[in-house]
Amino acid sequence: MDSSLSFKSGLRDVLPTVFGYVGVGLAMGIVANTSHLSVLAVLLMSLIVYAGSAQFIIISMLLAGSPVSAIVLSTFLINSRMILMSMTVARYFKRDSLLQNIGLGTLLTDETFALSMNKLNVTDQKLRPTWLHAANVVAYLVWAAATVVGCLLGNLIADPDQFGLDFAVVGMFIGLLYLQIITDRSKPLATQAEVVLFVAVCMFFLMRFFPGNIALLIATLLGCGFGMVVSPK
Structure with missing residues (x-):
């Protein structure tokens, strides 16, 4: 690319x-x-x-x-x-x-x-x-x-x-x-890894309560918010 x-x-x-x-x-x-x-x-x-x-x-x-x-x-x-x-x-x-x-x-x-x-x-x-x-x-x-x-x-x-x-x-x-x-x-590699891990954990728990696609949407929103918090200023 x-x-x-x-x-x-x-x-x-x-x-x-x-x-x-x-x-x-x-x-x-x-x-x-x-x-x-x-x-x-x-x-x-x-x-x-x-x-x-x-x-x-x-x-x-x-x-x-x-x-x-x-x-x-x-x-x-x-x-x-x-x-x-x-x-x-x-x-x-x-x-x-x-x-x-x-x-x-x-x-x-x-x-x-x-x-x-x-x-x-x-x-x-x-x-x-x-x-x-x-x-x-x-x-x-x-x-x-x-x-x-x-x-x-x-x-x-x-x-x-x-x-x-x-x-x-x-x-x-x-x-x-x-x-x-x-x-x-x-963005530092560690920060990206933190966000990926956070979304994966969210999906693991959300899948227990919501259908897959709804869980994915919620996990995405939570991941965006988490990324904003942990990203270097």
Whole structure:
């Protein structure tokens, strides 16, 4: 990763990240196929919903016969963390148009958000729409393609977990966290480790009382507050 913020640089920077999309997208497509969803339904879900964890939940709720209102509410709660991420990224695009910001926020994901935070460490805390558009669009198209291929392969693979595809996104986030820690020179390594450990402990206890995505949102907010307290002035 270099300091360039061109469209081409965005394509190059996002390529290692999309391998995680391929693994999880294939798994999602396979699960959708075994749940009797058509290829068209999977494609439309990936293009419109575009949220891995939410799409798994939607499939399970459809099979259970849940009402549409419950599915919509669950999807909103699962993806509510994106409000925080979009607000964080938006401050780097204050000089850009509202339309540009809407486009960037619409396709922003956990992975492209983390990629953006890593990019800031080598660009003197600057981002450009062309760079993020490239990363977002590639991730978007790869995800849609992977879910469709997974759906087509669904008849051949009965159990996607046997290939470890469900761990792909976890491994990807571990890699992104590592890159963030080793490239961010603005904060001491010990401080970053303290924040990571604090969030992990919060998640451990919160998972006992809240659903996973709600626990993640609360742990994120607590981690932000803890980071502000322990960061050097």
